[in-house]
Every structure is written in structure tokens, then in C-alpha cells.
Amino acid sequence: MCGIVGYIGNQNSQGILVEGLKKLEYRGYDSAGIAVFTKEGLQVVKAQGRMANLESRLEATPLTGSAGIGHTRWATHGKPSDENSHPHTDESKKFSVVHNGIVENYLDLKEELIAGGCHFTSETDTEVISHLIAREYNGDIVKAVQKAITFMRGAFALGVLTEYEPDKLVAVRQASPLIIGLGEGENFIGSDIPALLEYTRNVYILNDGEMAVLTRDAVELMTIEGNFISREMITVDWDAVTAEKGGYEHFMLKEIHEQPKAYRDTMRGRTNAEGNKVILPELNLTEEQIKNIRNIQIVACGTAYNAGLVGRNLIESLVRIPVENDIASEYRYRSPIVTPETLVIVVSQSGETADTLAALREGQANGAHVLAITNVVGSSIAREANSVLVTLAGPEIAVASTKAYTSQLIAFTLLGLYLAEVRDTQSEPEVAKILAAMQSLPEQVEVILAQKDAIKAYAEQIAEHHHLFFIGRGVDYAVAQEGSLKLKEISYIHSEAYAAGELKHGTLALIEEGVPVIALATQESVLEKTVSNIKEVKARGAHVLAVTHEEHKNDLLRSVDEVFVIPQTLPLLTSALSVVTLQLLAYYASLALGHDVDKPRNLAKSVTVE
Known part of the structure; x- marks a missing residue:
């Protein structure tokens, strides 16, 4: 779930690493950090919180060097903190690692390393990797990484640097995504393509059990056993603008x-x-x-x-x-x-x-x-x-x-x-x-988007509530579950989705005066049944918004407080329209509450650990 980047070339790496991490911050934003080879050796700067915190520290303590690795974190082992932020090093501070994934047997390895005299400074599974590599190093960083991997179980994408071999950046993939970017006199690694688009469109995509050794002028691909492999280069045709907001607020x-x-x-x-x-x-x-x-x-x-x-x-x-x-x-x-x-x-x-x-x-x-x-x-x-x-x-x-x-x-x-x-x-x-x-x-969909002001007004009403319910039948119930999830994950309002016919079997007890209920009523075959269920919650004081088609608006207004109309389509296809209403509802509710819409707390975009 974390994001990693790496650079080796002729430019100063700090800016490249920071910009790459900004493109990956959607993968986790509990903390961020970079490690760079400087004249003073391998130096690390990291900070809990968003990228802005790391940038502030780097303004005070810039790192100058042409090779480095970076990381933005979604916490799995150890709470978000400076100490648990990546990159991690061994005790000598000569080896540095960034990691996306999870080492399932890290506790056993940690106990073994402690028994061998290692001292740990974090609660993370990743720090185990840096100590393992340092222990196995005998003058060849590639072999040390390969040896260390044999002790590890789990999922990992790694970027590894050692002060002993500053002309190499080692990358490994095992069940977590990793991309290699190819430049002229410079090469890159990243968890995802957007991190590299500003610098190159030519990439290799590593498969599980593969690794890459990057220098300024070359990239060698091999299996983690050391067998060299060839891979077709992919040229990415995305426009970099698609990774930007394009004038929208979020x-x-x-x-x-x-x-x-x-x-x-x-x-x-x-x-x-x-x-x-x-x-x-x-x-x-x-x-x-x-x-x-x-x-x-x-x-x-x-x-x-x-x-x-x-x-x-x-x-x-x-x-x-x-x-x-x-x-x-x-x-x-x-x-x-x-x-x-x-x-x-x-x-x-x-x-x-x-x-x-x-x-x-x-x-x-x-x-x-x-x-x-x-x-x-x-x-x-x-x-x-x-x-x-x-x-x-x-x-x-x-x-x-x-x-x-x-x-x-x-x-x-x-x-x-x-x-x-x-x-x-x-x-x-x-x-x-x-x-x-x-x-x-x-x-x-464009018709629905043109009515977003009406949805915004209703969203601002529900933002004042702590609980909300969605109901529907058939495909409407399936869409209700997505609407409920969207509202919860970005507005933090507690919401639940129920099959409308199940209300009387227990959950009707949750309905009280003034509680908002969003009723999806787009399915002609069960519309009368849905209206009956709406009347059940209305009788207990609920404030009901119905999402339906124009032809049913006037009938539903006799049973609900408000109606939002979606264009008429076949019953099988209504989900592709009604859910857009619920997405906008969640967005504007979150906005009304002042939350970070794009980066909800405790969540990451790509869940690459169990």
C-alpha cells in the first residue's frame, strides 16, 4: 500500500524523489522520507504526516546527491511516527531500504537478529530487511539482497542502496508492484507509472520474483536467483495532465x-x-x-x-x-x-x-x-x-x-x-x-452532473447528522451498498445500506425522528414494494430522499420529503446512473465537513497487503 521511488543519474535526486512521492501519496500518507548519497555519505530525512512535512524538513536540511530512494507510507507495522517512517537503515547507517508490502515472518527474523547483536529503532517489519542485508553483505550488494530475500516470507517491493556501492540501486519485486523507468544517463524505480511520467515514458514492469540493478547508464534485469532475463520495454502513452486535477478542486x-x-x-x-x-x-x-x-x-x-x-x-x-x-x-x-x-x-x-x-x-x-x-x-x-x-x-x-x-x-x-x-x-x-x-x-451522466448543485444542497443538510441509512431492492440495494461505503470513507458519517424489505426484521429499530434515509427507487418491478418500505421509515420520523426516474417523481413526492431524478434507462442499467448521484452526495458531504476528500484518514488507494 505504500509508494516507493528511486533515482540514479546525473541530476540532484532530492527534487526528483519528492516529486515522485507526491504522485504516489495516494498510496499512503502517514509519513514520508528519502535517503540520498551525499558527500557526507548516506543521509536520511523523514517525517510523520503528509509530504508537506517532509518538504519542510528538506528545506531546513537539503540533501545533495545524484542517487536516492524515497517512500510514502500507509502504516501496517507500527503507528505513524518519525521512527517508523521509511527509509530504514541498519545500525551502521551504510544500508538503506524502502519497502512496499509486508514481511510476514518479521518477528522471527527480528528475534534472530536481536540475538545476533542488532539493535532496532522502529516497530516496523521493514527495518528487519536493512539489518538482514547488512548481515549478508560481503562486498556485493546484489548478492546480499538476494541472500536476504531467502529468509523473508510475504510481499515486498524494495529499493536498496548501500554507501559501499554508491553507483548501484537495487530493486526487487515479490507480490508488490514495481516499475523501472529508463532515461538517458539516469534511471528510475517507482511503485506506479505516474511517479515516473515527468521524467520518462519508457518502462519495464517487473514480475514477481524479479529484480533490477540500476546504474546511471544501464539496467540489468534478473530473477532473484541471479539469472539474467530480457524484457520488452513499454512506452507509456498517458498524458501527464491526466494525473493532475485539471482545474477541479479535488x-x-x-x-x-x-x-x-x-x-x-x-x-x-x-x-x-x-x-x-x-x-x-x-x-x-x-x-x-x-x-x-x-x-x-x-x-x-x-x-x-x-x-x-x-x-x-x-x-x-x-x-x-x-x-x-x-x-x-x-x-x-x-x-x-x-x-x-x-x-x-x-x-x-x-x-x-x-x-x-x-x-x-x-x-x-x-x-x-x-x-x-x-x-x-x-x-x-x-x-x-x-x-x-x-x-x-x-x-x-x-x-x-x-x-x-x-x-x-x-x-x-x-x-x-x-x-x-x-x-x-x-x-x-x-x-x-x-x-x-x-x-x-x-x-x-452529464445530465446528472449538471444537477450537482441540488445534490450539494442536500449533502450540506446530511453533513449535520451522525447517522444515515440507504435502502433499496434488487440492483438498487447493490448500489445502496456502494453509496453507503462512499459516504463513510470520505465524510466519516456512519451509514448503513439495507435491503428495503429487511427493515421490519430488526433494523427498523434504528430509525428515529429526523434521521436521513436515502431510498433508491429505480426498479419498476419492485417500486410498489419499495414505496411501502419508504412509508415504514417515514412513519417513524425519517427524512427521506428518493432517487428515481422522472415518471415516478410526483407519485413518490406523496411519500418522501425530496426527490432526485435520474434519466430514464433500462432497469438493468440504472446502477450506472444512480450511483453517480451518491458519489456526488458523498463528495459534497465531505466537503461541507472540511475533510480531505482525496485522502481520507486511515485509507490507501491500492491495498497490497492482507
């Missing part, structure tokens, strides 16, 4: 407004010229294999899990195959029933989510075909899955996911339609009708 608001484009990009090239058939060449399944699918398991975490709940509704409706949803962190530990006739779908925005990656491997170990839905082409999950459906949402910087989630909904719809075509569960005219409606979604 990345989250910018990314909410980018959803129409993300919808179009995710759909582009995935239908035939007539617009009546889905084409998914990236799905590496034969028609016979698709027809033999007996069940589907959708596995994900957080917002991606909520996308999977909508995906379940879509696939079961379109394809008539039983679908289960699993939280990735629970999947392996319940001994899931997986057969070669099971299609496992793993969903991850970053493609690096540790629990989801573990679930992918569990599915494959049991003979299932694993399809990944992800936003990052070169990610671990994308590389390891049997098939990949890339969402094409573009870089998402805000911790709270918006456009990645809705792009996942588009991907699930395309997938459901494709499976329905092959299994002949939907007619060609019905598929064409759904695809035509999907083409209208981007413009319909």
Missing part, C-alpha cells in the same frame, strides 16, 4: 466528471459495426467452454466487491447462471467449491489487491478459468489471470473510487451480454436494445 470531483469518457472508452471497440453484438476477443474461452460454465464466483474487495454485487444481478438476469459474490479476504479461508466448470471473476481497480490476487490463485489451483476485470494493463492480476477485461477508466488518483467502479459496471454488462449471446439466453434484438441504451449512458 481529484475525486475530476474523476466523477470523467465518467462519461470512461464509459465510452470501456465500450469502444467491444461491439460490432451494427451495434447489435458484443465482441470480447480478450476473453480466452471457447464457445464450448462458455456453454459448459455451471456457476460463476465474483471475488473482490471494497468498492470492487460492490461492483460485483451489481455484476451478479446483471449476469443472472442476462445469462441465467447462478452467481456468488465473495469478499476476497474470506474466499480462500472458506474452502470454496470450485470446479473446471466454474468461472471465477476477480475485480480490482489497481490489479494489485493482495487478497484478490490470492483468490485468483486459489481459483486457478482448483482448475477454474479466472477472468480479471481491472483498470491496469500491466498489473499482477492482469498478468496472472487467464483472461482480462480492461476497464480503460484511465488513472484514478483519489482514494475513493468513482470512475473505476462505474467502468466495472460497464464491463460486467458487456460480459453478461457476451455470455448471453454465446449461450443464447438473450435474443439479438434484446442485446441490440441494451447496447443502444448503453450508448446513451455518457450523455445521461
Whole structure:
């Protein structure tokens, strides 16, 4: 979950490291630090808190040198503090390490190192690595790192420097992402591409069990056993501006407004010229294999899990195959029933989510075909899955996911339609009708965005409350769960989502005078039932906002306090519209409360540890 950067070249490294860390701060912002080779040797400056704290310290104590490593932290071992900040060194201060991941057996290693005379200054698992490398060093930093790795279990991306060999920067990847950037007379490492875009567009993406040795003029790639390997260089075609706010107050608001484009990009090239058939060449399944699918398991975490709940509704409706949803962190530990006739779908925005990656491997170990839905082409999950459906949402910087989630909904719809075509569960005219409606979604999102002032006004009302509830039925309930998560993670208002019909089975006891309830009422088939549930909470004093279509507005106003209207679309597609309302609601509530919208407390963008 942390972010690491590294530089070796002819420029002063401090500025490059700091700018790279700013691009990675979404991965963690409990603390930050850099280590640089200076005339006085290997020097470290680090600080608890945001990058601004580190920059202040560097203004007072600048580091001058042309090789260095940097780190921005999301705490896993040890509270946020100066001592627990990275980079970490050994006792001699001759070896420095930055680390993204987790060393699962660090306590055993720490006890062993202490018994051997080492003294520790932090509570982190990472400090173990610096002591291990120092212990194993015998004049060759590459061999020392390779030897140290043999003692470690877990996930790690490492950047390593030693004062004894100042012309080398060693990078290692094992189950945590790491990119190598290639320049002229300089080379880079980073946890993610945006950290390097200002300096180079040419990169190598390391696979698990690989490492790189960087000098100013060369990069050597090898396995952690020391076998040299070759790798095709990738040229990144992102515009660096996409990693900036583009005039919006926050990345989250910018990314909410980018959803129409993300919808179009995710759909582009995935239908035939007539617009009546889905084409998914990236799905590496034969028609016979698709027809033999007996069940589907959708596995994900957080917002991606909520996308999977909508995906379940879509696939079961379109394809008539039983679908289960699993939280990735629970999947392996319940001994899931997986057969070669099971299609496992793993969903991850970053493609690096540790629990989801573990679930992918569990599915494959049991003979299932694993399809990944992800936003990052070169990610671990994308590389390891049997098939990949890339969402094409573009870089998402805000911790709270918006456009990645809705792009996942588009991907699930395309997938459901494709499976329905092959299994002949939907007619060609019905598929064409759904695809035509999907083409209208981007413009319909624009209509919702144009009404953001109305949503802002309601958000400012609910910001005064400590508790809030979402209710809905069917796909509305699935969307309600995402709306509740969004509100909680950035506004810190306690909220819960309930299946509307379950209120009378216990949770109605939570409703009291004045409590806000947001009722999603977009599904014609259960609208009367939803209205009955709305009346139940109204009778107990709730203040209700309904999200519905124009044709139901006047009827609902007889039962609720306020109505927000979304454009009319097919029932299967309403989630791609109604959730935009809830995203804006969460954004403006957080803004009204004065919170850091893009960097909510205690959270990180890419969860790369279990």
C-alpha cells in the first residue's frame, strides 16, 4: 500500500524523489522520507504526516546527491511516527531500504537478529530487511539482497542502496508492484507509472520474483536467483495532465466528471459495426467452454466487491447462471467449491489487491478459468489471470473510487451480454436494445452532473447528522451498498445500506425522528414494494430522499420529503446512473465537513497487503 521511488543519474535526486512521492501519496500518507548519497555519505530525512512535512524538513536540511530512494507510507507495522517512517537503515547507517508490502515472518527474523547483536529503532517489519542485508553483505550488494530475500516470507517491493556501492540501486519485486523507468544517463524505480511520467515514458514492469540493478547508464534485469532475463520495454502513452486535477478542486470531483469518457472508452471497440453484438476477443474461452460454465464466483474487495454485487444481478438476469459474490479476504479461508466448470471473476481497480490476487490463485489451483476485470494493463492480476477485461477508466488518483467502479459496471454488462449471446439466453434484438441504451449512458451522466448543485444542497443538510441509512431492492440495494461505503470513507458519517424489505426484521429499530434515509427507487418491478418500505421509515420520523426516474417523481413526492431524478434507462442499467448521484452526495458531504476528500484518514488507494 505504500509508494516507493528511486533515482540514479546525473541530476540532484532530492527534487526528483519528492516529486515522485507526491504522485504516489495516494498510496499512503502517514509519513514520508528519502535517503540520498551525499558527500557526507548516506543521509536520511523523514517525517510523520503528509509530504508537506517532509518538504519542510528538506528545506531546513537539503540533501545533495545524484542517487536516492524515497517512500510514502500507509502504516501496517507500527503507528505513524518519525521512527517508523521509511527509509530504514541498519545500525551502521551504510544500508538503506524502502519497502512496499509486508514481511510476514518479521518477528522471527527480528528475534534472530536481536540475538545476533542488532539493535532496532522502529516497530516496523521493514527495518528487519536493512539489518538482514547488512548481515549478508560481503562486498556485493546484489548478492546480499538476494541472500536476504531467502529468509523473508510475504510481499515486498524494495529499493536498496548501500554507501559501499554508491553507483548501484537495487530493486526487487515479490507480490508488490514495481516499475523501472529508463532515461538517458539516469534511471528510475517507482511503485506506479505516474511517479515516473515527468521524467520518462519508457518502462519495464517487473514480475514477481524479479529484480533490477540500476546504474546511471544501464539496467540489468534478473530473477532473484541471479539469472539474467530480457524484457520488452513499454512506452507509456498517458498524458501527464491526466494525473493532475485539471482545474477541479479535488481529484475525486475530476474523476466523477470523467465518467462519461470512461464509459465510452470501456465500450469502444467491444461491439460490432451494427451495434447489435458484443465482441470480447480478450476473453480466452471457447464457445464450448462458455456453454459448459455451471456457476460463476465474483471475488473482490471494497468498492470492487460492490461492483460485483451489481455484476451478479446483471449476469443472472442476462445469462441465467447462478452467481456468488465473495469478499476476497474470506474466499480462500472458506474452502470454496470450485470446479473446471466454474468461472471465477476477480475485480480490482489497481490489479494489485493482495487478497484478490490470492483468490485468483486459489481459483486457478482448483482448475477454474479466472477472468480479471481491472483498470491496469500491466498489473499482477492482469498478468496472472487467464483472461482480462480492461476497464480503460484511465488513472484514478483519489482514494475513493468513482470512475473505476462505474467502468466495472460497464464491463460486467458487456460480459453478461457476451455470455448471453454465446449461450443464447438473450435474443439479438434484446442485446441490440441494451447496447443502444448503453450508448446513451455518457450523455445521461452529464445530465446528472449538471444537477450537482441540488445534490450539494442536500449533502450540506446530511453533513449535520451522525447517522444515515440507504435502502433499496434488487440492483438498487447493490448500489445502496456502494453509496453507503462512499459516504463513510470520505465524510466519516456512519451509514448503513439495507435491503428495503429487511427493515421490519430488526433494523427498523434504528430509525428515529429526523434521521436521513436515502431510498433508491429505480426498479419498476419492485417500486410498489419499495414505496411501502419508504412509508415504514417515514412513519417513524425519517427524512427521506428518493432517487428515481422522472415518471415516478410526483407519485413518490406523496411519500418522501425530496426527490432526485435520474434519466430514464433500462432497469438493468440504472446502477450506472444512480450511483453517480451518491458519489456526488458523498463528495459534497465531505466537503461541507472540511475533510480531505482525496485522502481520507486511515485509507490507501491500492491495498497490497492482507
